[in-house]
Amino acid sequence: MHLDESWIAGAAARARAASRVLAQSSGETRNHALTAAAAAIRARSASILAANALDVAASTASDAFRDRLTLNPARIEAMARGLDEIAALPDPLGRVLAEWTRPNGLRFRRVATPVGIIGMIYESRPNVGADAGGLCLKSGNAVILRGGSESLRSAREIHAAIVEGLVQAGLPEACVQIPPDADRAHVAAMLGAAGLIDLIIPRGGRSLVERVQREARVPVLAHAEGLCHTYIHRAADPEMARALIANAKMRRTGVCGATETLLIDEAIAGSLLPMIVDDLAALGCDFRADPAACAIVPGLVAASPADFDTEWLGPVLSIAVVQDVDAALAHIARHSSAHTEAIVTADEAVACRFLAGTDSAVVLWNASTQFCDGGEFGFGAEIGIATGRVHARGPVGLEQLTIFRYEVIGSGQIRP
Structure with missing residues (x-):
């Protein structure tokens, strides 16, 4: 097993254990983690800007790409405010989506639950890490964030703030993880992590998204471009x-x-x-x-x-x-x-x-x-836009990061 595959396998195992804790945590606990992470982002603003300045200085990309990469005080405050807004939203977990009773007296409920382990692969925009981490945390999903190599310094600083929020709330640090380096092999390892990662969400240029859709052995929620x-x-x-x-x-x-x-x-x-x-x-x-x-x-x-x-x-x-x-x-x-x-x-x-x-x-x-933005839809933030035909379409917010289970309540019924 290559080093990157080993790291992804270990990260996924840690995420699985953390996701069980997260899924059973109270909404108040998850909200505490979010507001604490928002405060940490504000407190770390100077270090985030310094790290981002190094990322931007090293970039040789187009002006549009550099605009996505660049952070400023207003964008950092928007990241923090987004986490606060996610915390203020209703808890997406435990919602009863439908319920009915059969003639034999069995009661059925369809209840919202987390997807599980999300693999988020994105380019250039460091704020995506905060949005994705916050949305996954609130919806009870553990997430592995693989940002672009061009934004690694910024991503590390933002991730440190999110981890600070998790620790303050008493939640496992492994709820939100990033790879230790910018090795592109981490992407291939995530795409091949069937059974370890439950859903891949790519966010970036057309070449990235098409590669993910072509190579992934894990279900993908994505859009290739915005024409x-x-x-x-x-x-x-x-x-x-x-x-x-x-x-x-x-x-x-x-x-x-x-x-x-x-x-x-x-x-x-x-x-x-x-x-x-x-x-x-x-x-x-x-x-x-x-x-x-x-x-x-x-x-x-x-x-x-x-x-x-x-x-x-x-x-x-x-x-x-x-x-x-x-x-x-x-x-x-x-x-x-x-x-x-x-x-x-x-x-x-x-x-x-x-x-x-x-x-x-x-x-x-x-x-x-x-x-067309999750914040403008009232979702607090978004993890991306989905243009497929299954599970979710449009801005992907809290509701779109949940699936469901069926609960069946009986009184001793046996099937004839």
């Missing part, structure tokens, strides 16, 4: 549309909920599209446009066929002019990654047609796609 669309219908309020697309594209261009493609009805494109282009250009955005959009706004760069299948993760927007809502839905069906789509319109019937006709995890009406 999100905003569709402006002919009945949209023009000022609302301008404000929404500016936010959806440019608030943070490197997040998976950023709009990558603008679809706009041909009936209003002639008057509205030039203003939208001016708005976004003033914010530093570039464009890739179809022939109809190029005819309306001369000087736009013509889009290649591949551009509408590209998650830019930067200040670039693909633009297509469409005939109506059905054409918009057809475009989305061809090019979407099933992450997040939005429609801007005052026509309720058209909005309902769009909401029902879009096969994506999250669909919005008159709101920015950047609201």
